[in-house]
Amino acid sequence: xxxxxxxxxxxxxxxxxxxxxxxxxxxxxxxxxxxxxxxxxxxxxxxxxxxxxxxxxxxxxxxxxxxxxxxxxxxxxxxxxxxxxxxxxxxxxxxxxxxxxxxxxxxxxxxxxxxxxxxxxxxxxxxxxxxxxxxxxxxxxxxxxxxxxxxxxxxxxxxxxxxxxxxxxxxxxxxxxxxxxxxxxxxxxxxxxxxxxxxxxxxxxxxxxxxxxxxxxxxxxxxxxxxxxxxxxxxxxxxxxxxxxxxxxxxxxxxxxxxxxxxxxxxxxxxxxxxxxxxxxxxxxxxxxxxxxxxxxxxxxxxxxxxxxxxxxxxxxxxxxxxxxxxxxxxxxxxxxxxxxxxxxxxxxxxxxxxxxxxxxx
Numbered sequence: 001x002x003x004x005x006x007x008x009x010x011x012x013x014x015x016x017x018x019x020x021x022x023x024x025x026x027x028x029x030x031x032x033x034x035x036x037x038x039x040x041x042x043x044x045x046x047x048x049x050x051x052x053x054x055x056x057x058x059x060x061x062x063x064x065x066x067x068x069x070x071x072x073x074x075x076x077x078x079x080x081x082x083x084x085x086x087x088x089x090x091x092x093x094x095x096x097x098x099x100x101x102x103x104x105x106x107x108x109x110x111x112x113x114x115x116x117x118x119x120x121x122x123x124x125x126x127x128x129x130x131x132x133x134x135x136x137x138x139x140x141x142x143x144x145x146x147x148x149x150x151x152x153x154x155x156x157x158x159x160x161x162x163x164x165x166x167x168x169x170x171x172x173x174x175x176x177x178x179x180x181x182x183x184x185x186x187x188x189x190x191x192x193x194x195x196x197x198x199x200x201x202x203x204x205x206x207x208x209x210x211x212x213x214x215x216x217x218x219x220x221x222x223x224x225x226x227x228x229x230x231x232x233x234x235x236x237x238x239x240x241x242x243x244x245x246x247x248x249x250x251x252x253x254x255x256x257x258x259x260x261x262x263x264x265x266x267x268x269x270x271x272x273x274x275x276x277x278x279x280x281x282x283x284x285x286x287x288x289x290x291x292x293x294x295x296x297x298x299x300x301x302x303x304x305x306x307x308x309x310x311x312x313x314x315x316x317x318x319x320x321x322x323x324x325x326x327x328x329x330x331x332x333x334x335x336x337x338x339x340x341x342x343x344x345x346x347x348x349x350x351x352x353x354x355x356x357x358x359x360x361x362x
Contacts, residue, residue, distance in 0.1 A: 002028040005123040005168060006116035008108055009033050009070070011058030013190050014127030014171055017179045020186050021170040022125055023066055030119065031063040031070040034112060036079040036103075037201040061189050075111050082106040084201060088215045091207070094265035095341025095361065096243045098155075099199065100310075105158040113163060123168050128152045131172035132164055133352065140164035141292035144351035145172040154310050157345040157356030158289045208241045223268030225252060228261055228277060236270050239263050245278045245337025263340075279334040283308070285344040285357035286326045293354040296321045304354055305347045306331065308338055319346055327357065 007019040009031045023029045033056040056072045063070035083103045090097035108126065116124050129145035130153045140161055142153045159167070171179055183191035202210045211219050219240055225233040234252060236242070241249070246260040250272070261273035296302060298321045306317040306329050317331040329344060338359060345356035 002026060003123065004028040004030065004119075004121045005125050006030045006032050006112065006119060006121045007125045008112055008127075009055075009059035009062065010127070011055035011062075011190065011193075012127065012195070013180055013183050013188070013193055014129070016059070016062040016127070016188050016190050017174075017183050018125050018127040018168075018170050019062070019066055019068065020182065020188065022168065023068065025170075027123075029066070029068045030116075030121065031059055031066075031068055032112065032115070033059040033070070033072050034075045034107065035072060036075060036083075036107070058190055058193070065186070065188055073112070073115055075107055078111050079103070079107050079201075084214065088211060088218075090341050091211055091240045092215065092218060092220070092265065094239055094263040096339045097341050098343050098358070099201075100155045101158050101343050103200075104156055105160075105163075109159055109163045109167070113166060123166050125168040125170065127171050128156065128169050129172055129176075130156055130169050132167050132169055135292055135352070137294070139292055139294060141352040141354075142169075143172075143353075144347075147175045150176055153347075153351075153353050154307050154312075154343065154345050154356075157291060157343060157353050159291075160289070161291075164291075208238065211240045220265065220268050223270065225250070226269050226271055228271055228273040233272065239265055239268060239270060242270050244339040278337050280338050281331045281334050282328065283338045283344060284322065284326055284328045284360045284362060286323070286360055288325055288327065288355055288357040290355045292348060292352040296327065296355070298322075302346075302354070305349075307345045307347070308335055308359065309342050314347065317346075325357075326360075 005022055005027045007029060009015045019029050019031055060070045083099050086102050087097045087099050113124050129150040131143045133143045134140050142156045144153055145151050180191055220238050222235050222238055225236045227233055242260050242263060244260055247257055258272045259275055259278045260270055261277045262271035301318050301320045303318050305314040307314045315331050315333060315335055317329045319327050319329045322328045340359050340361035342359050343356055344359050346354045348354055
């Protein structure tokens with residue numbers, strides 16, 4: 001009997017080719033598009049990243065070409081509860097959230113996998129540029145895709161072992177140009193579709209305006225910019241307008257570049273400093289999720305590579321367990337803009353995700 005797989009299809013080329021490859025490999029493939037957000041503006045996004053109606057339309061056309069069934073699942077309620085609410089709360093607490101990481105864990109996998117299991121599926125699949133690997137000890141991890149420029153393992157660090165055991169990521173073995181070539185050869189209507197880099201539920205990328213709409217009455221108003229020594233520098237628009245390491249858009253005439261060093265929601269202040277002030281060697285993170293590494297005993301130090309944001313290339317560091325749900329990472333060289341709320345993900349020398357967590361405010 002063929003193994004059955006439900007492919008999460010965004011209406012973009014990557015997830016479409018994932019479905020194509022799995023069908024060619026002999027799986028019984030079912031296409032599924034997840035609706036995440038209500039905003040009609042989402043219809044204009046390339047790649048259908050927000051899971052809006054355009055995504056469902058494009059995915060449906062692909063499924064017709066492939067000769068596979070297509071379903072549309074309304075996950076807007078769970079998306080708001082798990083992702084949007086988290087996004088709002090993080091900004092209000094002076095942190096910079098990572099909604100893709102949370103969405104992957106709680107919506108794209110947990111909610112989709114539950115739905116797939118009710119359909120008798122053996123696996124779920126996505127178009128992520130990563131590879132699911134089972135290591136000699138039996139644990140699952142995600143490994144770097146063949147192309148570092150498209151690697152998406154950072155955003156997948158939070159997946160559980162039971163989720164990974166039922167996950168396929170077939171495009172992780174290919175380069176983007178190969179994926180587009182396969183789509184064109186198969187006659188898929190999304191072969192040349194553009195990608196979207198925007199936050200999926202904020203099409204215009206105006207986070208502050210989104211927060212004003214969605215958290216009316218809870219968003220702090222204007223506060224004070226202060227220099228790192230405590231000197232007052234003037235009024236800022238509100239802490240939700242800024243993130244650690246930011247230089248542009250501060251609205252201050254300082255005569256030289258200055259950067260956001262720290263955000264303090266308890267006093268509604270934004271601390272500024274020189275460029276060198278946003279570099280540091282040490283961070284702590286919590287809310288850990290173990291992947292290739294089953295555990296890191298208290299006091300034990302591990303040499304690995306750490307990434308502190310999606311676009312970070314990674315840097316050598318040593319990580320030590322310092323609490324029940326906390327580790328401290330010390331980088332060999334200083335890294336720029338260690339940002340509370342972002343994920344810190346740690347890799348072994350072969351590119352497997354060992355574990356990760358969310359960066360704390362020290």
